[in-house]
Amino acid sequence: MIQHLLHINHVSKHFGGNVAVSDISFSVDEKQIFGLIGPNGAGKTTLFNCISGFYPVTSGDIIFDNKTINNLRPDEVCHLGMARTWQRVKPLGSLTVLENVMIGAFSITNTTREAEEIAMEQLQLVGLTDFSKKSAGSLSIGLKKKLELARVLATHPKMLLLDEICGGLNHTETDTILAIIRDVRYKGATIVFIEHDMKAVTAVCDWIVVLNSGEKLAEGTPEVITRNPDVIAAYLGGGHNA
Amino acid sequence: MKQIILIAVIAGIAALLPFVIGDSPYFIGVLISVLMMAALSSAWNILGGYAGQYSFGHAAYFGSGAYTTMILISKFNFNPLVSMVAGIIVACIIALITGSIVFRLRGHYFGLASIAVAEIVRLSALNFDFTGGAQGILLTDVTLWGLDLNSKIPFYYGMLLVLVLTLGITLYLRTSKTGFYLQAIREDQDAAASLGINLSFYKNKALLISAALTSVLGSLYAVYIRFIDTSAVLDLRLSIEIILTAIIGGVGTLWGPVLGAVLLVPLAEILRSNVIGDALVKHGVVSETSGLGVFLKENLAHAHVLVYGIITVVCILYLPKGILGFFRRVK
Numbered sequence: 001m002i003q004h005l006l007h008i009n010h011v012s013k014h015f016g017g018n019v020a021v022s023d024i025s026f027s028v029d030e031k032q033i034f035g036l037i038g039p040n041g042a043g044k045t046t047l048f049n050c051i052s053g054f055y056p057v058t059s060g061d062i063i064f065d066n067k068t069i070n071n072l073r074p075d076e077v078c079h080l081g082m083a084r085t086w087q088r089v090k091p092l093g094s095l096t097v098l099e100n101v102m103i104g105a106f107s108i109t110n111t112t113r114e115a116e117e118i119a120m121e122q123l124q125l126v127g128l129t130d131f132s133k134k135s136a137g138s139l140s141i142g143l144k145k146k147l148e149l150a151r152v153l154a155t156h157p158k159m160l161l162l163d164e165i166c167g168g169l170n171h172t173e174t175d176t177i178l179a180i181i182r183d184v185r186y187k188g189a190t191i192v193f194i195e196h197d198m199k200a201v202t203a204v205c206d207w208i209v210v211l212n213s214g215e216k217l218a219e220g221t222p223e224v225i226t227r228n229p230d231v232i233a234a235y236l237g238g239g240h241n242a
Numbered sequence: 243m244k245q246i247i248l249i250a251v252i253a254g255i256a257a258l259l260p261f262v263i264g265d266s267p268y269f270i271g272v273l274i275s276v277l278m279m280a281a282l283s284s285a286w287n288i289l290g291g292y293a294g295q296y297s298f299g300h301a302a303y304f305g306s307g308a309y310t311t312m313i314l315i316s317k318f319n320f321n322p323l324v325s326m327v328a329g330i331i332v333a334c335i336i337a338l339i340t341g342s343i344v345f346r347l348r349g350h351y352f353g354l355a356s357i358a359v360a361e362i363v364r365l366s367a368l369n370f371d372f373t374g375g376a377q378g379i380l381l382t383d384v385t386l387w388g389l390d391l392n393s394k395i396p397f398y399y400g401m402l403l404v405l406v407l408t409l410g411i412t413l414y415l416r417t418s419k420t421g422f423y424l425q426a427i428r429e430d431q432d433a434a435a436s437l438g439i440n441l442s443f444y445k446n447k448a449l450l451i452s453a454a455l456t457s458v459l460g461s462l463y464a465v466y467i468r469f470i471d472t473s474a475v476l477d478l479r480l481s482i483e484i485i486l487t488a489i490i491g492g493v494g495t496l497w498g499p500v501l502g503a504v505l506l507v508p509l510a511e512i513l514r515s516n517v518i519g520d521a522l523v524k525h526g527v528v529s530e531t532s533g534l535g536v537f538l539k540e541n542l543a544h545a546h547v548l549v550y551g552i553i554t555v556v557c558i559l560y561l562p563k564g565i566l567g568f569f570r571r572v573k
Binding site for chain 2: 086106
């Protein structure tokens with residue numbers, strides 16, 4: 001039987017009178033690559049912030065690995081095996097690339113030596129080994145995105161939340177990242193990712209949920225979603241039949 | 243490893259210094275001030291430099307140590323070491339109350355709250371009876387293991403010991419999980435939290451270590467001077483001096499605070515003891531009775547605060563990473 005690893009149950013998030021996320025429900029299965037897409041302001045990042053513990057939800061439940069995680073802090077969520085990246089990358093600028101990844105690794109080990117070993121493995125996986133001694137702040141955006149990925153992978157997560165990990169990258173870089181994502185899933189992790197780039201999403205996702213103005217517009221396999229007229233309208237503007 | 247050797251070498255040189263310069267109480271006194279400021283600033287640096295949480299009220303922890311020790315020794319005849327431990331406990335309680343409330347918030351709230359807490363402690367000490375109020379506390383006699391506590395030498399080595407301890411803890415933290423976590427918190431709190439770091443726990447941990455070390459120095463200072471009042475051990479000026487020493491030397495570096503103290507304390511001493519004014523008069527540059535001579539005599543002694551201010555402005559403008567940070571960049 002396929003297990004739901006993450007279950008979003010009627011989740012809403014209001015900021016005062018502003019409804020950012022409204023009554024959203026969906027489930028993510030184990031080892032799935034799950035896409036969360038939608039136009040700007042659809043509520044994708046807000047939903048990520050709720051899932052990863054940065055925002056308390058207004059109503060509804062978030063169940064991860066059979067535990068309700070609504071009221072947990074971000075660090076507690078991380079220790080349960082869910083790690084996230086940031087749309088606007090957050091490198092720990094004055095530390096080296098290796099030290100950045102070690103900080104992720106410290107969530108599963110207490111010794112500096114082990115943390116360094118885990119970090120080096122992850123750097124190798126994303127191809128940043130040559131940059132390990134460089135300061136994280138000095139990297140290009142493409143390498144910073146890879147660093148974000150290596151850093152969360154070092155926490156050995158069951159589930160990865162990737163917020164526009166391909167944003168601002170060129171085709172080659174995007175392909176490298178997508179290859180890493182497939183590899184990570186192959187090794188047993190589940191991936192939820194927010195993306196604008198439809199090509200990237202349809203290339204790797206097993207299942208897609210489309211958000212629009214804080215509401216769920218559609219869900220289904222990439223083939224179904226790309227043919228859905230509502231989705232096309234939301235992306236290209238209402239009324240058109242593209 | 244290199245740093246451990248460096249600490250050992252510098253501590254060794256410092257330990258031999260009293261034999262070299264003889265037992266001039268004046269110079270030993272200045273050296274004690276240097277060691278104390280170096281240790282205070284290094285202790286502050288664990289919280290301010292590594293965790294990025296600027297405390298503007300470290301005098302509260304220094305004063306807690308000093309007052310607890312003096313009250314226990316003078317009124318209850320406690321052993322100085324036992325009262326030092328009691329001082330650590332008092333400082334940690336104050337730190338824990340402050341930290342557990344304020345560290346939930348981001349930004350400058352901790353800095354503001356640290357000033358408020360330090361003022362609360364200062365005003366309490368000024369107004370309660372058991373703290374001696376505005377009169378302070380005078381200690382007439384103190385003994386420990388038959389040491390000659392009328393001499394400054396035991397305190398010189400005491401301060402040196404605490405400085406080495408503080409540097410050792412800093413060095414250990416830098417290479418351990420806690421130190422990495424503190425630096426992650428300094429760089430980006432959201433990123434740190436998402437990587438599994440319990441922000442308030444680690445900030446409190448840094449604050450407790452820093453407060454405990456600061457309190458030990460307060461106890462040592464109190465027994466050394468044998469007289470304390472609020473303006474000596476709880477003043478905002480002390481908190482500011484601790485921060486400036488770290489900023490000028492180099493925040494978030496192992497040796498920055500030490501370098502800052504080595505440069506600033508003797509400088510303040512020179513200005514305070516009016517060496518420059520006396521020299522000018524002695525060499526006939528200014529007449530002692532002229533208007534300028536009288537002005538210098540009256541005001542130059544207070545000029546060290548002004549000089550600190552000027553150096554700080556220059557440092558912030560041209561050496562934002564402190565003197566040590568500047569040399570690192572050049573190298």
